[in-house]
Amino acid sequence: MKIVYIGQYRDTSGYGVAARKYIRALHEYMEQSGVEISLKLYAPVAEKSNFVNSISNLIDKYEFKSDGEIDEYVKEPYRVIWHIPSIMAVTSDLRFGTPPNCSPSLRKLILGSEVNIPLVAWETDIIPKSWTNLYDYYRPSKVIVPSKWSKTVFDSSYPDIDCDVVPHVIEDTEFGDTEPVNIPIDLGDKFVILCMSQWNNRKGFDKLIRAYCTEFRENKDTVLLIKTYGSLMHRNAEQKSAETKQIFETAKAIKTRLNFDIDSNSTGPALAIISDYLKKEQINWIYDKASVSSLLTRGEAFGFTVAESLMRETPVVVSSQGGHLDYISDESIFPVEGMWDMCLEQFPPYCVEGNWFECNIKSAQKQLRDAYTLWKNDNEALKQKGTLGRQYILKNGYDYCSIGEKLYNSISSAEKVEKLELTKPKTSIGEKRNRLGIDLTFMETLQQKVDFLKDKFEGETCYILSCGPSLKNYDQEYLNQVLGDQLVFGIKTSYDYVPECVDFHFFNCSNLPLLKGENNKEHFIYPSNNKPIVIGSSNYDLGVRWGSEQVVDLFFKVPIRTSVDSFLAHKKNFEEFSLSNQIARPCGPGIMLETVFYMAEHIGVKNIVVLGLDLTTNPKHHKDYDHFYDRDTKFHNPGDMLDWEIQDTRIAFSHMYDWLKEKGISMSLCSDISMLSNNIPRVRI
Secondary structure, three states: OEEEEEEOOOOOOHHHHHHHHHHHHHHHHHHHHOOOOEEEEEOOEOOOOOOOHHHHHHHHHHEOOOHHHHHHHOOOOOEEEEEOOOOHHHHHHHHOEOOOOOOOOHHHHHHOOOEEEEEOOOOOOOOOHHHHHHHHHHOOOEEEEOOHHHHHHHHHHOOOOEEEEOOOOOOOOOOOOOOOOOOOOOOOOOEEEEEEEEOOHHHOHHHHHHHHHHHOOOOOOEEEEEEEEOOOOOOOHHHHHHHHHHHHHHHHHHHHOOOOOOOOOOOOOEEEEEOOOOOHHHHHHHHHHOOEEEEOOOOOOOOHHHHHHHHOOOOEEEEOOOHHHHHOOHHHEEEEOEEEEEOOOOOOOOOOOOEEEEEOHHHHHHHHHHHHHHHHHOHHHHHHHHHHHHHHHHOOOOOHHHHHHHHHHHHHHOOOOOOOOOOOOOOOHHHHHHHHHHHHHOOOOHHHHHHHHOOOOOOOEEEEEOOOHHHHHOOHHHHHHHOOOOEEEEEOOHHHHOOOOOOEEEEEOOOEEOOEOOOOOEOOOOOOOOOOEEEEEEOOOOOOOOOOOOOOOEEEEOOOHHHOOOOHHHHOOHHHHOOOOOOOOOOOOOHHHHHHHHHHHHOOOOEEEEEOOOOOOOOOOHHHOOOOOOOOOOEEOOOOOOOOHHHHHHHHHHHHHHHHHHOOOEEEEEOOOOOOOOOOOEOOO
């Protein structure tokens, strides 16, 4: 069996630590079982560090060495496991580094496989739509997660896919050598509470500091020792220093604001923070000095430092909910109770519909006090709890070979999926649009998106639904039947007329529907399983005329009327503003001249059929203009019209017709009342 393992094994992140252990686990299982695997490795590199020392020999043995080696390997069927935060499957090739001598190939490796399996960790109780939409696109055979908690979340949020639990390796350190750390506090006679993790809101440092400082305000024989760090990505010495300073100031502020009702000369209980890099021997020394280890995390899929504490025979004061409970025995835990509450964190892409676990500070105080009392009265009994915790892990199969076997069995038992084409997909318009839409969502610049769409619908007929009254010559059922698998542009509120048909939706800040949706923050709402490619435009910056909740895939800034010397309708310099020439938009006026026809030409269509492009009146006010909807329909930011706009736009459309014809694109109108030039053919569908 051929397996490609994609993981951040060159990074220092938690995903990187886990990836290195999984790779070694697969290797050891292969060595001990004799099972034949053609294993190859590929790393998206998110950090400047190159942290491969622990498995450098395995990297040398299995990692792709060149693009040529990748191309040769993928000629025959293979399986791929992508052990990364799922959203990286789209962004990695654009943003991150690669193994030496290799081009960005992550998507190529996933899409070319006969079986692909994401291996992910998740902390809140809902998988975000951005992830499930991605799975709909990549069509994995199953998902692998490191804990029963994560499986519970996937089973409820994404029940259409199988989910296996393959725990992370919990390494038997065998205690190993130690090296003292220079700390300005004598830990020898203290009740030491160790907290070790990256400094972020999810890890609950704020809760632990408050619980510790309030519970032990008068105890001089305690210390809270925090070993932490900030970001590990792309940082220099100056950034690291600033991060360290911010960590110290944040911790100090949490402690200071507690307003202790004790002697004003007291500084409260001892709190020490280490943010420097420590060697493994120094980490071992800290673990051995700890009386208990504590982490009041708001969400934990596994928890490496909790596991490491138990392997050093240190009992734990931790959240009573989460993935870490899989490997913690009842005898070794002081469980902190709490409640599931709304998650307001923005990164990673947690959603407000999801909940995470908020530890109760009173419960944390009690559990810390119980541990302290046991330490004070019977320290051997406290140490025994840690010993039992280590024994529990050792007998439950978290070693390299056991985890390697579980990982191999999960990969080998996955059912094959239909191979996705790496070239131009031979699929329906809707399927192609869905694939392109996911790619666009994660591209960073407008230019990248425009370039990406070039000729993606080459040779197709494009049906454009405008908002004139003749659109209603065709009822919704008929349009759904006739246009169901055609390429369809929907303009503004025509989208709501037949949303199932629309592949590209265009709107600007004029005549936006009133806000709607569950949170009353969106003008247009799109179903996740049938979302069009959304193109917005405005005279103002993105987010000024509509909020951040409104989905927009491509946004074009259009000059405001008062700032231009001439309009496209007058100058008729159509070729100058082809999207192949520039992404800057002219002032039409009007969305059809500014973005719609130009996008149709850019994506390579050969025929354009426009419904509802009527321009049947010469209104003095926009509300007098005829549309397919009632005149009393209410809008956010109703549009206005220039005195000459309708008449001059009619003429401009005739010239646009000629320009399109020169480009080899035919244009026709599906309207019996349109007042555009008779040179433009009329048709029925």
